[in-house]
Amino acid sequence: MSSLFLVTPLRMMLLGLVAILGLTILRYSWVAFSGERDRRRFIHALLLTIATVVLVITANHLAIFWAAWVSVSLSLHRLILFYPDRPRAQLAAHKKFLLARLSELLLAAAFVNLYLQFDTSNIQAIVQHASMPISQSLDLNVAAILLVLVALIKCAQLPMHGWLIQVVEAPTPVSALLHAGIVNLGGILLLFFSPILAASSAASWLLVVLAGISTVIAGLVSITRISIKVKLAWSTSSQMGLMLVEIALGLYEMALLHLFAHSFYKAYSFLNSGNTVNHYLAAKLAGDEKPKLQHWFYALLATSLMMVFTQWKFNFLPSLTAMALVLLAITALLVPSFTRADRGRIPKILITMSFAAGLLVLYTIAKHALAEFALPDPVLNVWADGFIALLFATLFVLSLALQYWPHSPLVKRLFIWLNAGGYLDEWATKLTLKLWPSESLLELRQHQWHTNPEVK
Structure with a gap:
């Protein structure tokens, strides 16, 4: 049993972060949904999501890690669609669902590659073998590139970011949980498998270029936004790109410090977003x-x-x-x-x-x-x-x-x-409506088409 799960000082720190954020968001949700008939359904889905994140952090077996990774996405899908009749929430959930399935296939391919190369499914053993000074192999490069692609999708890097922006339609505790915790899983994945990334210059450069450009564009877009939650969502995409860049450069301490600081900041920002207008007016006065x-x-x-x-x-x-x-x-x-x-x-x-x-x-x-x-x-x-x-x-x-x-x-x-x-999210919207059409989503798309000609 001990080989299936692993607790290291790094993982203990991450578990402490999950515990603090989880308890805070859970308490906020219990009060915020006090008048909701389906409050228990929301709390159950929230607890399940937090539990699967804990499983990801402690897993030391490739199959368990992958199963927990999939479970996080599926349980989060239930939270995003807590109000299933909202078209924008549907669009965000459908985009997230399709991109999540793609990332899970890429992660499975990476894990199969690592298993075949190192002849073990023990994550700690794989990382120790990859840390040894060996020449770069094609299989290791492929696995590293696949892990990078998974992290880019999980961290909502451009042009796979649209779902993160539109998911603000979900309840505020969901946004807090997502932006403060779950999007960090891409960075946590690369931190756990950092020797594999460090052994592949091709994967490191891929991460540097894509995450670096995404950081700049998302950061500039956030300046143009007026909506508080949308501004925070674009900021998250930019900050996640910055964290990935730090990991690609090997600045692991800075990336870890960034992860903790961003998690607490975004949890507070979303849970306190209702008071932002008051703060803005006070500053004006x-x-x-x-x-x-x-x-x-x-x-x-x-x-x-x-x-x-x-x-x-x-x-x-x-x-x-x-x-x-x-x-x-x-x-x-x-x-x-x-x-x-x-x-x-x-x-x-x-x-x-x-x-x-x-x-x-x-x-x-x-x-x-x-x-x-x-x-x-x-x-x-x-x-x-x-x-x-x-x-x-x-x-x-x-x-x-x-x-x-x-x-x-x-x-x-x-x-x-x-x-x-x-205009970087248009392809994802069109593909989502083609693969997963629904009457409410098509009506939403038609409304956007008529009110904003630039969407065309």
Whole structure:
């Protein structure tokens, strides 16, 4: 029995995350559905979904892992269709169902390949064998590429993202569970099989390019959205792409820290989405000012000086990608303190910089602590690292262009394309309606066709 299941420090951490999120979402659901006749049906489906996620995390046998992976998708399907008469929920559920079946076939093919190559179905044994310094084989490359494709589908990377955006039609606890937990399974899969990914440069480059581009596009699209839940959904797709990029580069501690931070943030954001409008109105009444470009420059300069000193003293960032990511995050944190020109500007800047320095210290401590749970980092690919850093810089520049030069012809075209989601989900909608037609979905499609000619 012990060979069928495995509990390691890393898996214990993930189980702790599942327990905290599960209890929080369960309590919220019990209160939110207090007037629902089918509350028990929802709670049962929610508990079943959480149980299958636990099984995925603890499974040490390929067949058990695959069966649990399928069960997560099937139980989630019941939650998405808790209100089965909603056409948008049907469309999201049908897209998710079809893509899930594809990912499960790819995962089965990868597991069969690994079993035939290593002559064992024990996941721990497979990972240990793959960690040995052996020459790359075609079978190992194929298995790694298949695992990458599964992770890309599970993490809703473009152009397989549409279901994640439309699933906001489901009840709020479902969105919280999905965005805070289940989409992370793609990253968890690659973390568990990281030696196989690290042994295949082709699979790593595939993940870097596809997840990197998806991160940039989804991040820019989220800027154009007004709906709180839709904005959060696009943000999830972007954040999942970023996590996959970190795994592809071998930055496992950063990916694990990202996974935990994103899970808690998205759970809170969705469960608290009803108060977002109040926070927005309060900010308006407080007279928040929009930062000017010079304020971004001052914040970027202050962040750069802070990071140069920290990197010189502690060398805590191992790559250009990590430096670019932390640089942009701290800059966004500092810029509001530079914006308002009043007597309190200097104290606010000092307080915010002290807070940012504290975050850098906390990040360094967390990174070193998580290094005890993650696998050793492989040799960093300098070209891939530079490519992702360039993508992050592009994301930053384009996001500023959308805010400060909205009337430029090129920016206008970019905004229209982004506001339509890049028209990247059309193929999935057409294919879903062809393979799984229903009267309500066809009516929804006709309504979209007439109200938005660009859908054509």
